[in-house]
Amino acid sequence: MSAETSFSKAPPAAAVAAADFLDTRLGVAKAVKGLARKLFPDHWSFLLGEIALYSFIVILISGTFLTMFFVPSVAEVRYPMDALPVTMRGQQMSEAFASTLNMSFHVRGGLLMRQIHHWAALVFIGAIVVHMMRVFFTGAFRKPRELNYVIGFSMLIMGLLAGLTGYSLPDDVLSGNGLRITDGVVKSIPIIGSYLSYMVFGGEFPGTDTIPRMYTLHILLIPGLILAMVGAHLFLVFWHKHTQYPGPGRTHKNVVGYPLFPVYTAKAGGFFFIVFGVLALMGATMSINSVWNYGPFDPSLVSAGAQPDWYMLFLEGSLRLMPGAAEVVIGGYTLSLNVLIPAVVVPGVLFTLLGAYPFVEAFATKDTGEHHVLDRPRNVPTRTAIGVAILSAFFVLLGGGANDLLATQFQLSINAITLVFRVLFFVLPFVAFIVTKRICLGLQRKDREVSLHGHETGRVVRFASGEYIEVHQPLDEYERWIRVGHDVYRPLEIEPAEDLNGVRRPGHGKDKIRARVSQFFYQDRVEPVTPAELAAASAHGEHDALPALPADRPSEELDARVH
Amino acid sequence: MKALAASRRHRFAPVILMALALLFTGAIYAALAPNAAQADTASATDIAEGERLFITNCSTCHGMSAQGTADGPALIGVGAAAVHFQVVTGRMPMAANAPQAEAKPPQLTGEQAQQIAAYIASLGAGPSIPSDQQVDPTLGDAANGMQVFRTNCAMCHNAVGAGGALSEGKYAPALDGATATVIYEAMLTGPQSMPVFNDATLTPDEKRDVIAYLMEQRQPNPGGLDLGSFGSVSEGIWVFVVGIGLLIGAAVWIGARSS
Known part of the structure; x- marks a missing residue:
C-alpha cells in the first residue's frame, strides 16, 4: 500500500519538474497564466467560427491521408480489368482519375476519407459564411476589428479557391467542366484574357500542366495561406478581446464571461470532437462527388445537372441568368460581356460591397470609438437591411444555378424560371432592403413601447369606480437595459x-x-427611451409603475450614450 | 385523464399533435386514394382486338385508322416498339395537353399494349419490340455502356440517368424506374424530344451496353445515400440541413449549458 501511495504522489512532482523546466527556459508560466485567465463571453453564436476552424483541421488531417494515394498527373493509363467499379474497367483515363478511383475502391477507408474531406470542405465554407453573417449583423466588424474582418473575408476567398482547386483534382468530367468555365471566364477578360488563360493552364486548355499546378496550389499554397490567416485571425481575437452581447454591466470597456481555463477549453475541445463526429457521420453515410458516375475527363462531354459545389453555385447561377446576346464584336475582336459581366463584374461587386462594408459604415458614422458590445440587428436597421439585400441577391443567384433542377423537380419551365430570376435579381434586393428596414424599425418601436409600459399580462382589472385597466408587468432591469442601452447614431x-x-x-x-x-x-430611426420619458411614463398610472433607476446607471450616462 | 390534461400545455404537445395529425391524414389518404384503373386482361392477342382497343382509346387524336389528325400524328409505320413504349409507360393515352406527355400508371395492361402494337405494326413496317435477349443487361458491357451513355445520353438525362431539364417545361425523365425493354424502345424510336438512335447510330449491342450501365447504377452507391444523384446542389442542401444544422444545434446546446 505504501508503494501505491508514493506512486500516487509522484506525478505532481514530475509535473512540477516539467513545468519548471519549461518555465525557466521559455517562461511559459506567465503566458499560461495569462491565457488561462483570459475571459470569453458565452454565446452559442460565438462558436460558429469554431465550426469553421475545426472543419479546417479535419480537412488538413483527411487531406494529408489523401495525398498519400493521389497521383497528380494527367499521364494516360488504362484502368485495370479486375478493378472496381465495373463501369470503369478498361477505360482510358488520367493517372489522377485512376488514383482517385483506386483510393475510393481499393484503399481501406479511402472513400470514407475522401467523403469526409469533401463534406468538411462544404461545412468549412458554410460555417465561414454563417460566422460572417453573425459578425456582419451584430456589427462585430466595427473598430477595432475592421482588419480582422478583412482577414476573415480573405479566408472566405481563399476557401473558395481551395474548393475550386480541390474539386478540379480528380480529373473527372464534372471537375473538367468546372475548369472549362474557369478557362472561359479568364478568356473573357478584355485584351489579356487569352494570354492569361495560356499562362494559367500552361497552354491551350486543358493541357497537361493543369492538374499538377492545381495540386501545388491546393495542398501547399492555399492551405498555407489559410493557416497563416487563421493564426492572425485568432491572435487578433485574443488581442482585441472578444465582443459581447449587450446586457447589464457589459460595456465597451469590459468583458463579461468565463475564463479560458477550464470552462472554455473543455467546451472548445469537446466541440472539436462534435464537429469531427458530425463530419465523419456525413462521410460515412452520405455519398459526395461520386466521381465514377461522371467518368474520366473528356473536353467534349457535359452531363445534365452539372453544377459546382454550393459556394460556387452563385457564379454558375450568374452565368446561367445572363442573356447570351450581350456578346459584342468590335472590329473583329469579340468582347464576351455575356461572360465578363456575370462571372467577373457581379461577384466583384458583391465581394467588394462585403469586404468594404466596415469602412463604409465608419465613413458614415465618423465614429472613432472602440466597440466591444455587439448590436442587436434591429437597432441598426440600415446595416441589417443591406445585409439581407446582399443575401437575397446571393440566393437568387443560387436559385439560378439550380434552375434545371428546380424545373425538373417542381415541373416548371426552365425558361420561365430563368426569366423570373433575372427580374428578381434586380428587384428582390430592393424589396428585401425596404421590408427588412421596416421590420427592424417596427421591432424597435415595440421595444420602446415595452420599455415604457411593460409587458401586457392579459389581466384586466375593474376598479370600484368602474374604471377598467389592463395590468402591465414592468420590465426588470436586465430586460430594460437590453432595450434602451444601445448607441444611437443620427445623420x-x-x-x-x-x-x-x-x-x-x-x-x-x-x-x-x-x-x-x-x-x-x-x-x-427610433430613439431609445430616455430616463425622462421613462419617469413620465411611470408617473401616469400606478398599474405600470416602474422601479427607480438603478443606482449604477445614472441618467447622465444614459444621455451620454445618445450621441 | 388528469395527466393528459396537465400535459396539454407541454412544449412538445404541438409537435406530437402535428405528428399525429400527419399520421392520421396519411392513413386516410392510403385508405381512400384511388387505385390505378385496371382493365380486364384479354385472353386473345390479335390484331383485331388491337384495332378495337385503338379505336376506343387512341382514335380521338390519332384518327380512326391511325392516319393522324390535327391533334395527333399518324402512326402508320411507327412500329410496334413506339406504341409499346408509349402505352406501357402510361404516356399514352395522354393525360393532358402538356409540354410533354408524362409517364403515369399505365391505363392499359401489358397484353393490351402488345395488341395495339401488333395492330399498328400491321399497318406499316417499323421497329419491333426487342426480344428479352436483346435487352438482357447481364449480356451487356457496362463499361462500354458508360462510354456510349455519356457521349449520347448524359447531356439530357444526367450522368447516371437522374433526369434533366429541357426547354419550356419539357424534360428528359429519370431512368431509374424504366424497364430494360422500355429503355431499348426509347433509344430505338426517339419518343417526344428524344432523338432516334437507330441501329446504324447505336448498334443493338451498344444499346444493350447502355442498359447494362443503367442497371449498374441501381446498385447501392458505395459512398452511402445517393441524395438523389443530383450532384452538388443536393449536396449543398444537405450540408446545411445535416452538417451546419447539427453543428449549430450542438453550439446552442453547448452555449446553453452554463448561462
Missing part, C-alpha cells in the same frame, strides 16, 4: 461651406458626401 450635420469671412472650408466636398451617406444610414 451627421456638416459645417458650412464657407466660414464667417467667406473663406472656403477645405474638405467640404468630402463632408457633403459623408453627410449624404450618413443621411442614408440614419435618417429613419
